[in-house]
Amino acid sequence: MTMDKVCIDELVARFFRAFCNAGGAIPDLDSLRELFVADALISKCVGTTAEIHGVDQFIEPRRALLTDGTLTDFEEHELAERTEIFGGIAQRFSLYEKSGVLLGQPFLTRGVKTLQFVRMTESWKIAAVAWDDERENQEIDLRCW
Numbered sequence: 001m002t003m004d005k006v007c008i009d010e011l012v013a014r015f016f017r018a019f020c021n022a023g024g025a026i027p028d029l030d031s032l033r034e035l036f037v038a039d040a041l042i043s044k045c046v047g048t049t050a051e052i053h054g055v056d057q058f059i060e061p062r063r064a065l066l067t068d069g070t071l072t073d074f075e076e077h078e079l080a081e082r083t084e085i086f087g088g089i090a091q092r093f094s095l096y097e098k099s100g101v102l103l104g105q106p107f108l109t110r111g112v113k114t115l116q117f118v119r120m121t122e123s124w125k126i127a128a129v130a131w132d133d134e135r136e137n138q139e140i141d142l143r144c145w
Contacts, residue, residue: 004085007124008117011035012078012092015115015126019066022075022100027066029059036126037118043130046111050130074100079110080145088119095145110134 015035018028033055036042042058044051065071076098083092092115099108111133118127134140 002085004090004119004124005083008083008085008090008092011117011124011126012081012094012115015129016076016078016096019062020075021066021071022073027063029063029066032059037120040126041128043128045130045132046135070103072101073106074098082145090117090119090124091115092117095140095142110140112140 014031018031018035021027036055038055040055042053042055044053066074076096078094078096080095081092083090092113094113094115095110096113097108097110099106101107111131113129113131115126116128117124132138
């Protein structure tokens with residue numbers, strides 16, 4: 001495994017951990033600013049219309065959701081990944097699982113995130129993230145992972 005892959009693996013792990021409030025954990029959403037380039041795009045593609053945000057626009061609604069009791073016991077983690085690195089760019093497809101209690105209703109679901117990275121002077125940073133979740137009539141083919 002290359003050092004670039006090790007760095008990207010840790011970057012992705014930090015990204016997923018930032019949202020955790022399971023077991024009373026305090027989400028570390030402010031750390032996301034360190035993980036992304038300044039003008040990164042974050043796209044939630046669940047449903048019929050994509051929601052596209054910059055980093056700060058993305059953080060604040062999630063901070064409310066994860067700290068006001070709406071979404072509790074939330075955690076997400078990677079189940080599998082495919083990462084391609086070429087020079088100073090990289091792309092990762094990530095199969096992930098998330099669980100929690102939303103408005104009093106427990107849930108467990110999987111989805112796919114795609115992350116694009118660029119190598120900066122001192123480290124790799126996330127340039128873009130997009131994701132969609134599994135749902136009726138849109139199931140993940142686990143044979144591909």
